[in-house]
Amino acid sequence: MGQNRQPVVLLAADYRQIDKQSFHVAGGKYVAAVAKAVPALPLIAPALGADSDIESLLACADGILLPGAVSNVHPSHFDQDVLNPALPLDPARDGLTLRLIGAAVEAGVPLLGICRGFQEINVAFGGSLHQAVHEQPGMADHREPDSPEQSEQYAQVHPVTTVPGGLLAEITGCSEFMVNSLHGQGIDRLGAGLVAEAHAPDGLIEAVRIAGAKSFALAVQWHPEWNVLNTPPYLAIFRAFGDACRARVAQREA
Template structure:
């Protein structure tokens, strides 16, 4: 089972909005099909429950979202108040990242999740990548069909000898691009494993991690079964989750047969 934390959003019509907990279908489907694991949610989970809930799952995936990580977590003011934030998600996921790394729980971050991991471990973000001199505009054409928004947009340069080079089958691969924020300072303990043509970090791994602990700025969940590189990421994540499941079940079986 893979835990996917939810977004917190206000939804409704005619001036009446109510809070909803939201998980994008494409993320859950990529876990189900690509990683061959069961996606699960724990609605209203809080930081005090992280240890208990991690003991019940085999991995964690931090998804993308329309919302951004609140810049107060990297000591900046909000640059664009019109962009959505999700402080409730921040409170859970930033602590969850640190717990996953400490406990050796397989961890995959995508887009916002990629940024969450960087911030949780001490890195910072560009709030508006397209306004940084020398960097590209990495945002998608929002009025275009989804097939266009998620189509390959630019190449990635993959670090030689990295798992990403193995998954891609070469040193360069095309990926989609749908983000306004991006990494400014990479957190200590993270290794950059892929870069966009402008030098922006697009993938990293947690140095010395005991298990799968990788994150990407692009969106491999989009029809991952149609793109070998995207599929390879989820297949590797799924293998790590099954390894943890085996260890969890062995530990549970041992506990059942150990005299009190």
């Protein structure tokens, strides 16, 4: 393989039951964003839980994307009981991602987390989550509108303010920009070694970076994959991730 080969980006799969059958799946908009906005070759890493071969996954990865999902991180991973049993969980994905995150950072593999992926990174570094942000005093309701139309679910609804001098401010060139909001959970206690990069108007952390990471290591609570090619701050995030993935290709092929 030559130095000009396209980067390979692994997307962590969800383990889902569909029509009474089991599937390892990743949302189409994440796959499309990797293919078009990074750009890179997207490959889905199956959610095999404790059976996931982390070393082999890292060996074929030039970057890792932790996508959003309908499920939540199991609260046992941050020493809480399940608040609402009606909400979906995905222990198989937890078993993949919570092991993969630290190994990826240690190996210098570029890492981008989105929504659930953002929350996974916080939990992997010892942080905790609010299981229902909207029930916390002074916090807004960050859940999506009750609408069947995706254009309404993913509409930009509130600004985020970037931390001056931070990585996200540098990448986007913005001190503030509008984002969508489709999450019920959010960061409570920030994980050790994580640095806040942006906040919502109610003070909720909306972006973090992993301090001391050897490569790109950023996560956001909103969904920058949505309409990414037409939303400059969103595209800037994927392009910066892509630059890091291409740098890893060059390093590995040297």
